[in-house]
Each structure stands twice: as structure tokens, then as C-alpha cells.
Amino acid sequence: MEITAEVTFIGNQAVDEQTNFLLLFDESASEDLQQVAIIQHFLTSRNQFKLDKHAQLIIDQTLYPINFVGDLVNSQLSTIGHAVLAFDKCPAEPLPNSIYLDGPLPKLHLGSKIVYQMGD
Template sequence: MNTQAEIIAIGNDAVDAQEPMVILFDEHATAAIQDVALIQRFMDETAKKQLTLTTDSAVMINQQPYTITYVGALVNSNLNTIGHVALIFGPAPQEDQLQSGLYLTPAVAGVPAFPEFKVGTQITYQETM
């Protein structure tokens, strides 16, 4: 099953070219969080509440496929309730993985290691590949 979301706002401090990570929340995020996050709107609230990602899942960002290499213990519950996840572009470390993070790597050649995010960016959470 695919769950669609769209970036509707980008906080002033949400994207740092030196840090291959972005933090996403749904549109109910507080003002303080909105300053450091990408705000995503889910197309289907019911699908959001049932979303369950594993390492057999994938994430598409503007039609570019990313493989999930690690799913933090808090990812699914946070996505289901507050639309929150950290997308970390790179391999998961052996220790101290971010428990609210999805570690992503490009699924095919030519996909950028860190995608461009802008208002209107489409994100598809694919539960199984």
C-alpha cells in the first residue's frame, strides 16, 4: 500500500546542506517545530494512521526511489499520530541509531544521495516493495 504526502511548508532552519537529514511533521506541528521541520500533508488521514514501514518498504521523493535500510523503533507510531519522521540520507550507524529516523539510500543509480525539498515535493511511503 502506498501513502502519499506533500510538503506544504519548509521551516527557515529545516534544511542544512551540511547535514543529510530532514525532520518532517504533519500540519499540526507547533510554531517552534515548524521552524526546523518540513511540514507534510497526508492525502489520506486513514492511510497515515495505518502506515507501517519496514526495511522491505521504500520511500519515493518526487518519483525518486530510496531504500529504507533502518526503521527506528518510534517511526511508525510517530508517523501514525503526528506525521513525524526524520529522513536520514545515508547508512545507519552500528550504534545510536535515531529511533524516530528512517535511514535511506538511493535505490537506483542516478538518484541523488540527498534530494531537493521544496513546497510541493511529493513523498510516497511504499509499505512493501
């Protein structure tokens, strides 16, 4: 199963290449949050999120294998479109709202597609 989102806004403080993470929210994010976040609009239904370490993310046709999915990720993506994409090794104490991915920090732009691929 796939769930697809499109980047509709990139906050002016959303991308810091030193941190290797991206903060995602849907359009319901407050103005303050929007300044530090990537806003995604879901093109398909998002009430079926079941990401796990066997899932993968595709951003603008580049595959990012998932190493770890925090306990809060699926519920928060389903309700407020929120997750932290961490392009780094999973720490000993991972954040519950984070998806830890293999690969470099992507260069997102308006219209970038984020595809969440899950097993059945």
C-alpha cells in the first residue's frame, strides 16, 4: 500500500543541512510551526498508516530505506500529517515521532512528492 503527499510549503527555517532532519506537518500546522516545517498535502487517504522498519519512503523518485519508526509516527501522520524524517543512524533512545532513514538529506522543492510505501 502507498500513501502519497506533495510538498506545498517550505518554511524559511525548515531546512538546516547541519541537523539532517526534516519536520513534516499537514496544512493544519500553526503559522509558527510552518516556519520550521515542510508542509505536505496528502493526495491519497492517510488513515491507513502502518509504517515499520520494512517500509520505505520515496522522495522525488529517490528511495530511502527505513531503519526505525517511532511509536507515535503512524497515529500522528494519520491525524496531523506529522513526523520527523531523520537522515541519520537510529540512536539508542530514538524519538517517538521520528522515522530514521538511510541516505542523505534530500533537496525538497514545492511540488516534491513523498511516497510512503508499506507492506500489506
